[in-house]
Amino acid sequence: MAPTETELTPDALRLDAAKAVEEIAERLRETTYRDLRRRGAVVGLSGGVDSGLVAFLCARAFGPERTLGVLMPEGESAPDTLDLSRVSAEAAGVETVVEDITPILEAVGCYERRDAAIRTVMPEYGEGWKAKIVLPSLLGGQRYSLFSVVAESPEGERREARLTAAAYREVVAATNFKQRVRKMLEYHHADRLDYAVVGTPNRLEYDQGFFVKNGDGSADVKPIAHLYKTQVYQLAEEVGVPAEIRERPPTTDTYALEQSQEEFYFSVPFDKLDLCLYARNQGLAAEAAAGATGLETEVVERVYEDIERKRRAAEYLHAPPLVLASLERAG
């Protein structure tokens, strides 16, 4: 039963973890065999908790021998990404293959195009610099969340500059090569093994459009897209995803300078956003989420507005290719 406004607490998101794991594994197996007609799973492993959990779920559903973890680091991945991805795969007992995607990214001009775009707002940005894109927190007073680039010189000096719309789009378009190249390789392995590509978005990412279309947004099945991030952590603990992965803060691992998902996209810590999204989905007023999260009611109202704005933007990302006339056929 849905909680009333005075009852909402973080416990509203607690699941019977053992039961949820069994149900997801069962549905994943059925869907893959019956609907997709594939015999196993390919999972891109990032060293994060979402892909760590999905590897375990696939191992449970298909057996570890029919689950392949693909590790796809690149020159700007965090130093611990590859090791944590291996830890994740070993704990789940699944086979792995490592694909260093740096040469592919260099060949398509990923880094070069991005750096050129950054230089349009920060001319001094060059060789040896590291950068990331950030959004101001919604917890501050300003309502507009505008993207800035934060860069660090080789000497460690930090600069920040507001992006122009053109520069922002160029930077995003260039870095999206990373997610799209990874997905291309996952499908390569899926094709050669007759496996399905199993996606790793959680509910926050899926609902709010935090993925790249035809990149990490692409998959044959998405087994944890209905789970709030706190529930992902709960199930990850249940199945045995190692603590060092569960304790790693959520990161985009897309930019050279370390960047949390919060500063790039969500603007609010995920546990609070989870509760706000849950409250919003239950039709509860901002006051209820304020009580459960400890946020001011007016901050929750801004979060609610942001949730709806991101949903509107995500419509394009979720849309399949559209056809413009009926394709009815007999039989």
Next chain:
Amino acid sequence: MPPPSLSNSETIEREIREFLRENFPLSADGVVLSQDDSLIEVGVIDSTGVLELIGFIEERYEVEIRDEEVLPENLDSIASIIRFVGEKLGAASSNGAHGD
């Protein structure tokens, strides 16, 4: 096109409406905006759209918009944009920024 320093409210409104119509699909798709409609709430622009709007205003009216001025009260409706641009132009011409 008149020089930016001679832009009056009517000109600014016409140019802003034209900019929105040409650059944002929803605005081009028959949505009629009143002067006080929130551009974000109506769904005409998103946060990247705000960056685009800032770029347009800076280029067309030859003014610089500082980070602390990027607020809904200055940019979230046609009425607020007219007032904000008018103030920026007033400040620029009283500082002699355009040299005319």
